[in-house]
Amino acid sequence: MTRRDLLRGGAGFAALNTLLSRDAQAAGALPGLPHFAPKAKRVIYLFQHGAPSQLDLFDHKPALADQRGKDLPESVRKGQRLTGMTAYQATFPTAPSIFKFAQHGKSGMWLSELLPHTAKVADDLCLIKSVRTEAINHDPALTFFQTGFQLAGRPSMGSWVSYGLGAESQDLPAFVVMVSQGGGNSQALADRQWASGFLPSQYQGVKFRSGTDPVLYLSNPSGYTPTARRRFLDDLGALNKLNYDEYQDPEIAARIAQYEMAFRMQSSVPELADMSKESPETFELYGPDARKPGSYAANCILARRLAERGVRFIQLFHRGWDQHGNLPKEIRGQCMQTDQPSAALIQDLKQRGMLDETLVVWSGEFGRTVYSQGTLTETNYGRDHHPRCFSIWMAGGGIKGGLTYGETDDFSYNVVENPVEVHDLHATMMHCLGVDHLRLTYKFQGRHYRLTDVHGNVLKSILT
Numbered sequence: 421m422t423r424r425d426l427l428r429g430g431a432g433f434a435a436l437n438t439l440l441s442r443d444a445q446a447a448g449a450l451p452g453l454p455h456f457a458p459k460a461k462r463v464i465y466l467f468q469h470g471a472p473s474q475l476d477l478f479d480h481k482p483a484l485a486d487q488r489g490k491d492l493p494e495s496v497r498k499g500q501r502l503t504g505m506t507a508y509q510a511t512f513p514t515a516p517s518i519f520k521f522a523q524h525g526k527s528g529m530w531l532s533e534l535l536p537h538t539a540k541v542a543d544d545l546c547l548i549k550s551v552r553t554e555a556i557n558h559d560p561a562l563t564f565f566q567t568g569f570q571l572a573g574r575p576s577m578g579s580w581v582s583y584g585l586g587a588e589s590q591d592l593p594a595f596v597v598m599v600s601q602g603g604g605n606s607q608a609l610a611d612r613q614w615a616s617g618f619l620p621s622q623y624q625g626v627k628f629r630s631g632t633d634p635v636l637y638l639s640n641p642s643g644y645t646p647t648a649r650r651r652f653l654d655d656l657g658a659l660n661k662l663n664y665d666e667y668q669d670p671e672i673a674a675r676i677a678q679y680e681m682a683f684r685m686q687s688s689v690p691e692l693a694d695m696s697k698e699s700p701e702t703f704e705l706y707g708p709d710a711r712k713p714g715s716y717a718a719n720c721i722l723a724r725r726l727a728e729r730g731v732r733f734i735q736l737f738h739r740g741w742d743q744h745g746n747l748p749k750e751i752r753g754q755c756m757q758t759d760q761p762s763a764a765l766i767q768d769l770k771q772r773g774m775l776d777e778t779l780v781v782w783s784g785e786f787g788r789t790v791y792s793q794g795t796l797t798e799t800n801y802g803r804d805h806h807p808r809c810f811s812i813w814m815a816g817g818g819i820k821g822g823l824t825y826g827e828t829d830d831f832s833y834n835v836v837e838n839p840v841e842v843h844d845l846h847a848t849m850m851h852c853l854g855v856d857h858l859r860l861t862y863k864f865q866g867r868h869y870r871l872t873d874v875h876g877n878v879l880k881s882i883l884t
Contacts, residue, residue, distance in 0.1 A: 448586040454854025459818025459884065460779040461588070463581065463849060464723050464734045466762055468754075469562065470607055470741030471810070473788035473803050476517045476751055478811035479549055479832045480530040484516035484790070487831075492791045496833050503556055505744065505793060506804045512791035514831070515801040518748055527822030534755040537763035543822040544766050544775070545813045546882050550826025550835040553786050553807045553842050558607045558742070561785035561807065566613045568846055568871045575617035575862075577846060578733035580871045582623040583616075584860045585853060588730030591688035593681065595733045596726055597625040600716040602740020602757055604750040609737055618864040622674040622681075625735065628722070630714025634693050638685055646686070653679055692725055705768060707760035717761035724768050727778055741784055744793050745802035766815055779817030779852045781845075786810055790831045809835045812845075818852040818884050825882050840879065847876035851883070 475481065492512040506512070520533045525542035538545070555561035560570035567574040575583070578595040587594035597614045614625030628634040640649055657676050664672040698721065702710075709715035716738045723734045738758055743750045762782060769775040787810025788803035795801075809828045815821065827837035850857040850871070857876055861868040 450584055450586075450860075453584050453860070455856040455859060456854050458852065458854025459777070460816065460852040461777045462727055462730075462732050462734070463578075463779045463781065463817075463853070464727060464765065465578075465736070466720075466758075466765075466780065466782045467565070467735060467737045468741050468758065468782065468784040469609060469737050469739045470558070470602075470605070470743075471561075471784040471786050471788060471805060472741050472754070473517075473743065473747060473751060474549070474809070474811040475788060475790060475803070475832050476519050476747070477532045477534060477755075478530070478547060478813075479809075479828055480521040480532075481516065481790075481830065481832055482521075483830055484514060487514040488516050489513050489796060492831065492833075496829065496831050498834070500808060501556055503805050506789070506791075509793075512789075513796045514790055515792035515796050515803070518799060525822055527824070529822065529824055534752065535759050537760040541763045541766045541815070544770065544815050545821060546815065546819045546823045546825060547811060547813045548825045548840055548879075548882070549809070549811045549828060550838050551783070551787075551810050551812055551840045551842070551845070552835055553810075555786065556805050556807050558785065558805075561805075562607075562609075562613060564842055565783070565785050567617065568843060568873055572612050573617055574869070575619045575623070575871070576614045576625065577849070577871055578614055578625050578735055579616040579619050579623040580860065581733045581850075581853060581855075583619050583862065584855055585732055587732060589688075591684045592692070592726065592729055592731050593626040593685075594731065595623065595625040595735075596731050597627045597735050597737070598719040598722065599627070599737045599739070600714060600719050600757075602716075602738055603753040604740035605742040605744070606739040607742055609739060613737075614735065618869070619862060620670050620674045622677050625733075630718070631693070635682075635685060635689055638682055638689060640686070649683065649686075653683055688729070692722070692729065695721060695725075702768070706764040709757065710761070716757050717764075720761040720765045721768075724765060724772075724774075727769070727774060728772075743788070743802060744804060746800060747788075747802050748800060769816065775816040777817060779819065779849060780815045781812065781849065782814075783812035783845075784810065787832075790833055806833070808833060814848075814882070820882050820884055823882060825879070838881070841875065843872045843876035844879055846871050848879045848882070851878045 521530050524539040527543050529542040531539045555564050555570050564570045566576045582594035616624035660676050706717045709717040719736050726734050769778050786807040789806045792801040793804045829836050847857040857872045861870045
């Protein structure tokens, strides 16, 4: 018997199966998790990259109409840090929103005319108007929202969820990411935002592209059969097992697991990406871009399909919300792309009986200033970055619907009631998934780390 025959035969398979069994346990929930009965089985995070203006979408300030063009009082700014883009301005002209607001639903939630479809699901949403963050520029603010830390290198929240709760599906990753492009100014978006940091690499997010072949290098080359692929993976796994026995490197086990997942995804992903069986009513619900691969609307449909198939954490990034100038025109375009699909996702999940067990989150990385960046006119203005207060919404999975939480001052510049930190949002998301954020830790370089670091309080007032 040759060495190859030995590895391909019983001894090789037994050793490999032992390793894969061990790895399959690692892909499941950690011992003792969930810590308590979860309300949500999964998360769909709709991240609006670039920072939507809370003043033009969610934070109704009618009294600002009398302040148009007036310099924002220093007593409001309180000497707070400004970006280099407006710190040079001699004045800070107050720029009320030009968009009309109205109350919606039984809850009477105030929403902008830019969000007519979101208005239809107002009673399903918890609108949090008092979020604040530590970062004032895009990359650290984005990194902070994804990882709980402003510097790169820590695990993303999806990776933490994947590590703690494992995968529901054996044929799809636990953590999937999709990116769509808006029409406005787009900030850089690096793959490290969904990386696993110091966690084993099997917990990183898998980025899906648009089209019928969403994952790079997943398909077999022309003329290469599934049987040949299976034999190749068996041989490769056996060789990796030899390396694992010698070095005990957990990344080797992760590599084997990822190869096996990729093999299973060769069947599951094409079926997932084939939306030909979706009804015309579904495409109509999600709007005119729903049939366009790679659009925000199409990604929202794929998010629901991923949720149906047991993916634990699904994150959509929609770029183009960085509106330093020409905000009225650009924010209209962004809302045309995102308002209907976001609301449709809530409606779709609800009519399928999935909303109660799916936590949906909509947010950016910070907010926008009440003062105009550059010249203010009757119909045009821009807004700079503003970390001191901004609005997000959450729905489903253990969150109270029809609730507006927190309040800002008359200029939407400072939080005056129920401040919410990014760590609090992370703690609350974990709680909805049945995870005590204080107890989900990972030891790295002699220290036990967690997503919320040494911070975070669960927002009990917004929970069902």
